[in-house]
Amino acid sequence: MDFSLAHIKSENQLIYRVFSQKNEDFKVMDLEELDDLEVQGLFYDDELYESEQVKLFLQEQSKFLPIRSSSETGMNSDEFSNVEMGKMRSIFEKISSSWVLQNNITLLEELFPVIDHLNAIWPNDRTTFFEELWFILKNNLGAKELKIIFNDIEMGKKENEKNKLIKARIEGKKLPHPFSGGEFEDKVMGHYEEEFNQSFNVVEYDAHKGELVIAATIKKSPVLIMAKVYDVSRIQQSVLKTLFTGLSRE
Structure with missing residues (x-):
């Protein structure tokens, strides 16, 4: 099944990629446009967490989807721009299953x-x-x-x-x-x-x-x-x- 991911590259911009066997998509977009996108995971470069604007944005988005830093994935925004679908699927499956498991545990608690x-x-x-x-x-x-x-x-x-x-x-x-x-x-x-x-x-x-x-x-x-x-x-x-x-x- 297709999946879509975004990577925050600056305080104001993100990279949006659709990973699909039929038609992949790549866009650089303004941060606030994320609310209009279909996204299953969000990444960010570590140094951006020092920005209060980005930190608040990530906290709000954490209600909806898994979020990981570049140090956790071993992939910065430039690498995200070029990573092939197979490798990205493996990363996405790991962070998604971990996020879902944490939600399961929280619901049980x-x-x-x-x-x-x-x-x-x-x-x-x-x-x-x-x-x-x-x-x-x-x-x-x-x-x-x-x-x-x-x-x-x-x-x-x-x-x-x-x-x-x-x-x-x-x-x-x-x-x-x-x-x-x-x-x-x-x-x-x-x-x-x-x-x-x-x-x-x-x-x-x-x-x-x-x-x-x-x-x-x-x-x-x-x-x-x-x-x-x-x-x-x-x-x-x-x-x-x-x-x-x-x-x-x-």
Whole structure:
């Protein structure tokens, strides 16, 4: 699967590279443009950490992706500009798996407060609940992109109008975006309806394409998770299964 990385070369600029078998891309861009890019990892030259501007930027980006210095990777910005895809993939896989494992450990350490927090949101604000769950899943799967389809409640707008159960989805690559569901959501949930028989169930995983489908339930409500991932380990599955088991408890 393709991957995209960036390397900060100065206080104001970064190098952006897309590593692909079909069409590689290389650009020098302004630092603030990173928010508009699809990036799975970020690097920086060590001396730039002395800059308060760069340090704050790195701290903000650390919520979304793995970050490493040139001394950790043995590769400065000039070398990053010229490194071939095979070597870069090896470096990327190491830093990505390490970052995901650290996220798994952190979630385990904070599991009960996380479950309590999400359970408090569940009854009154499904959108916020699933936006927060989206972040947890993305960081603990190391997903390139992630989509969650779920049941939501549409409140009646008129005095005698009843509330309706509708399909909704949250999807995104870096940030979660909520959408009202429609024919696609109805169809795909119907396709997997026999799989919603446990709290967490990996239904499909194509390692070559990096396509992952998980059927889950939260308080007997079906949740479908579709992600593009670089790997799925047993530890990741165990941590997330424990999370969903906790979310399903009354």
